[in-house]
Amino acid sequence: MKLQNCASDKSRFIFLTFCVLCIFCAGKSFAQDFKTLQDGIEYAEIKRGTEAEPVKINLLRLDLTKVRLDVVHAMDAAIGTETTSSIAARHGAIAAINAGFFRLDRSIFAGDAVGVLQVDKKLLSESYGNRIALGIINGKDKTEVGFGHLKSNSRVGFGVDSKFAFSGVNRERKPDEIILYTPHFNRTTLTDFNGTEIILSDCSINNVSKRCYKVEVVEGKGSSVIPPDGYVISIGNKAFEKSNNILYFAKKQSSEPKHFEYILRLVNEIEALESLKQTFFAKMEDIVTGVPQLVKNGVIEITWEQEKSSKPFVETRHPRTAVAKLKDGKFLMITVDGRQKESVGMNLNELAALLVELGATDAMNLDGGGSTTMFLNGKIVNKPSDKEGERKVSDAILVFPRKKNQSR
Numbered sequence: 001m002k003l004q005n006c007a008s009d010k011s012r013f014i015f016l017t018f019c020v021l022c023i024f025c026a027g028k029s030f031a032q033d034f035k036t037l038q039d040g041i042e043y044a045e046i047k048r049g050t051e052a053e054p055v056k057i058n059l060l061r062l063d064l065t066k067v068r069l070d071v072v073h074a075m076d077a078a079i080g081t082e083t084t085s086s087i088a089a090r091h092g093a094i095a096a097i098n099a100g101f102f103r104l105d106r107s108i109f110a111g112d113a114v115g116v117l118q119v120d121k122k123l124l125s126e127s128y129g130n131r132i133a134l135g136i137i138n139g140k141d142k143t144e145v146g147f148g149h150l151k152s153n154s155r156v157g158f159g160v161d162s163k164f165a166f167s168g169v170n171r172e173r174k175p176d177e178i179i180l181y182t183p184h185f186n187r188t189t190l191t192d193f194n195g196t197e198i199i200l201s202d203c204s205i206n207n208v209s210k211r212c213y214k215v216e217v218v219e220g221k222g223s224s225v226i227p228p229d230g231y232v233i234s235i236g237n238k239a240f241e242k243s244n245n246i247l248y249f250a251k252k253q254s255s256e257p258k259h260f261e262y263i264l265r266l267v268n269e270i271e272a273l274e275s276l277k278q279t280f281f282a283k284m285e286d287i288v289t290g291v292p293q294l295v296k297n298g299v300i301e302i303t304w305e306q307e308k309s310s311k312p313f314v315e316t317r318h319p320r321t322a323v324a325k326l327k328d329g330k331f332l333m334i335t336v337d338g339r340q341k342e343s344v345g346m347n348l349n350e351l352a353a354l355l356v357e358l359g360a361t362d363a364m365n366l367d368g369g370g371s372t373t374m375f376l377n378g379k380i381v382n383k384p385s386d387k388e389g390e391r392k393v394s395d396a397i398l399v400f401p402r403k404k405n406q407s408r
Contacts, residue, residue: 040066081392102394115289201230324363
């Protein structure tokens, strides 16, 4: 009986997907919608849906041998917010879309990325919920992209044998947490006085790890200045028991510096949960996290439960932003307007079906709603849904023309 129900459910899913494709992809083919703006960049603005429920879609199709992609955080830091158009204009990008999910409030920590965020091989935020992520490598002749469910691991070792994994990287410290702060976070740690901070400086890179030779322990003050050549380990007042002796080693080094060849080994690792992708993600320069995966190997596969998302988020129509790798190797950036009379938005089943129709082999959903923005040639080409206009976001994916033999 259960097998019959599964078969019946699968048949209904295939039928519904077919119906979605009929509604949203009816009419002329997508190929004639695209117009070449410049070498390697094609743009299309299309309308789908019905008269009662119209949908406006903006598409950028990119030849990765002709353009390069960069992930950039607002204000070029690990926290803070900025509009997509401002990020793009500051960096001289031809095009951009908003990217990852982030902390959206009025606190000083607004803009903190939810999930792995890496820029120029520098880890700005740790993983969350094994969520889907886009990795980017800008080579001399082309840009490579890959999708995978990622887990980050930042650990530290004092002396020879000690090892410790942090609660998080570059975010607000809670009383029971130990957070690692890097120079990309802010001038200071922005912590309160309820904790102890280990200030590390005179740091150098040795292979994949970083070694620091100077240490200072500050208790009961907070908001320590982060050295430009170092880090700060911040221990909440309820986290001392799980500090695994890092405070002991730090105090010993500060009082007896000659007893240690080096006082800290810091390693940031990104683990791809799919073993075949491990090699690619070990080399990537930029990473941005979305939720959830939409398409895998050319088939709709929405992994919202695995990624700790919610069913209403998947099934309700919203403005959407997404990216996809196409069968021909090109890269697709897409925005769908929503919450408006002119465009009602899409649910993620509809969006995934559209991406498959467009030729996606792999795709993921990015932050949407009021964040959904596409910037092109100096202006916003979609219609953001917030009444105030374009929303400030955490980070964006930028598009630049590729010069011959150019990497980042």
